[in-house]
Amino acid sequence: MKRKRHSPEQIIRKLSSAEQLLNQGQTVADVCRALEVSAATYHRWQQLYGGKKATEANRLKELEQENSRLKRLLADAELDKAMLKELGRGKLLSPERRRRAVKVLLDRFRVSQRRACRLAGQNRNTQRRPVPLADIEEQKLRSRIRELARSHLRWGRRLVYRRLRVEGWEVNHKRVQRIWREEELQRPLPRKRKRARRSDGSRTLLRAEYPHHVWAIDLQFDQTRDGRRINFLNIIDEYSSVCLAIRVGRRYKAVDVIAAIEELLGQYPAPTHLRMDNGPEFIAHALQEWCMGNESGTAYIPPGSPWDNPFVESFNGRFRDKFLNIELFASLAEAEQHRIEYNVYKPH
Known part of the structure; x- marks a missing residue:
């Protein structure tokens, strides 16, 4: 049986009727039967609405x-x-x-x-309204820009724009700049540029005049996840600014440098000159004898003058900023991907 719900006004009127019945000498049980409610309901009503008027009930409601x-x-x-x-x-x-x-x-x-x-x-x-076809292309472009920004943390909107043009996107730099701002993509942190020291004029630096005229070689240091030191042997062709090789090892000696150069000779002609600093692996007799046997000259820079080897030093700075400071190496075989990206995919 469905229980009947009473409004506050109805409850107050029934309590008033109950009070009159009680004054006439009837018992609580007789009053409950007259009101058609249980004794528990009557006492609950009496506790909630006892002594109130209908206007007060309306105000409470x-x-x-x-x-x-x-x-x-x-x-x-x-x-x-x-x-x-x-x-x-x-x-x-x-x-x-x-x-x-x-x-x-x-x-x-x-x-x-x-x-x-x-x-x-x-x-x-x-x-x-359905999304127009132009908006769908805009969403694809935004997605590609976000993907490039996530995979290349040190790239700005200009490099992203050039990469999009290489991939075949028909987009101008102003559109890329607008999307870059709307997506609130992170801007690369500015780097402090060191002012290059000028030579005093006492000696003339050798300049590359054609491809494979001068190869610049240098060692760069980092460490793997376990804290052990690793060496990067970077070889750059100064005329074309192509990174010929990035070799990774725990230690590098003169024989390792010779092995890396001979591996490159299977793809490129022998260089006319090798520009290097005065590290022990570069001034060793084994490397000098190899240069004499292959008719390649050596162009050593003065000690403490890295600005005299500018091409490889510039590459080292970008290599550390865009790769070494971002990646955490677990092994020695993860650096070759940067050379491929630098030579093939990165817009120059």
């Missing part, structure tokens, strides 16, 4: 309704505040950004589309 309305308003305000924090700072200027913001609110907060559009400032007709 209005206060309860006002309290529930204020609670809903506060909950809605807190939800709107949380959704605004989710959207982040800045204005949503374009319809496409507002469309994506509405989708985020719908997925994460499970609110209605009407409420999400109102909060993002988006017209509901615009939100429901």
